Amino acid sequence: MRKFMSIVLIFIIALAGCSRKSEEKGNKIIGVSLLTRGHVFYKDLEEGLRKEAEKNKYELIITSGDFDLGKQSAQVEDFITRKVDAIIVCPVDSRGVGPAIKKANQSGIPVFTADVASQEGEIVCHVASDNVAGGRLAGEYLAKKLNGKGKVAIIGQPTITSVLDRTQGFKESIARYPGITIVADVNGEGVRDKAMQVTSDILQANIDLNGIFGINDDSALGALDAVQQFKRMNIIIVGYDATPPAVDAILKDTPLKADVIQYPGKIGETTISAIHKYFNGEQIPKVIPVDVGIVDKESLQTEK
Template sequence: MRNIKLLFTLFSVMLLLLAGCNGGVDSEAGTQNKEANDKEGGKPKVAVVLKALNSEYFKLMEAGAKKAFEDLGVDGTILAPSNETEVEKQINMLEDLLNRDLDALVVMPSQSDAAIPVLEKYKAKGIPVLLADSDVNWEGKTTFIGTDNYTAGLEAGKALASQLKKGDKIAVLEGVLGTPTNEERVKGVEDATKEAGLEIAASQAADYDRVKAVSAMENILTANPDIKGIFTANDEMALGALRATTSRNMSIPIVGVDGITEAVESVNADGVYATVAQRPYDMTYKGVENALKVLAGEELEKRIDSGLDVITKENSEEKLSELSELLGK
């Protein structure tokens, strides 16, 4: 009887020990394995937030992000307010995304100073932030992917100078005063035209707006009828400047920046002389691509140049075909 009790006690102790060991596997190691399997088997979550989707330029950025999601196996989200002046709405979108368990963020901030506080929250959560097109003076960014705007202005100035002679006067239509993009492009064109011996007779802001550009250009031409060439900080203003010069039966070279379809069509039809085309499609594609590199542990350069192309009549048809393909037309 005593032996039977002893055997029963030993058997009970063994059962308790086994139960304890199994409980440890289920509650700790088993949970860890499940999380690892979920992470390994699931797609990385990347959000792309743009300034707006109401222009061709932004549509090209959207197309680049969608293609990257498809090619690279990403669970992607694209968000944007109705227009680029809705700064607060974009910030609210960024705030909401903080609750979606993102792996990385690619953002085109509407206003740099306003965006920094919410971007700091992403950094605090360990979510890498990659900036596309519009840079921010913020140490927390993983990288900036976009155009070197000084180079864009420099190339535009060179293209304009190629059609003029030393001593000729030109006009400059600036975008939004005080913004880095505008200042860098204008500095580039100033340096290029100075090197070519051209004189900037007038410079006026038109806020990247076509209608405002018409009015600004008419004022400039009234005061300076001997203007021989025009630089504009974007294509919308270039098309506005063309309307103003055409109404006066003037035929002078105009060079813009962006490379939107309407401007390239104008170049092809001997309207605007040239446009320095950015690559918005590549900005977001590279944004998603580099986000995955960061998640894989790679180090990135703080600036990644997305490149540009100077479009004149000689290569305008090729550019139009490229734009049509990228936009799915």
């Protein structure tokens, strides 16, 4: 009898062990370091991450770098210490985040990037809007609104690869119109107050400026603040992201006339989906582009 009870006990322990392993397998942990939680875009991206993770029973540890490279690097290192199963990074600095990513590589933790690419370290897959195409859409829209003539400025953010792609696409479109000159390409740091400041400088230096491309909506709205302050309401602004404040400005017929629209929720969902395939041993591409579009007052009213 004692022997029988011992066998039963061993069997129960074995079952518990199998159950625990099965649970561990299903409940993988993914560390996430966002660029910021202050932008509507990243709130939507986070929602997409959570939605897809819940479907696959993954646990997410979500943090934000808040435009601080040191802070984001520390977050990645914490994920390594916690031995997460995968890491998602939306770099605050595409080159500067490289050392932290390399540490994750050395620890054998797969790293994925979303929205913003890393220029260093081994990345399993990068998921982002087709930002070159988005930049082209913005440039083409602005060029047509200016009838192929005029002076334009770019409110950029050169430390971010996705922004560099947008700027590249914009310049490619503008280059097709010899009557349009880019008179300024400045760093607005992707935030509204800084964008307003640099736009004010541009407006004072260029009394005949005709158009502005803001690489995200904080940049476009900051430019709008400056344009309204200087009462230069004839300037045409094109933004990027189609966040609710920008859409509201477009519908109110302000100088912000159009926005490239991204689908951040889809970026989040697609990133988790790529990780799921990776966990299952499937081959995934190094880059997964997500489509973009462009909206203006007419198209927004049609949608309503």
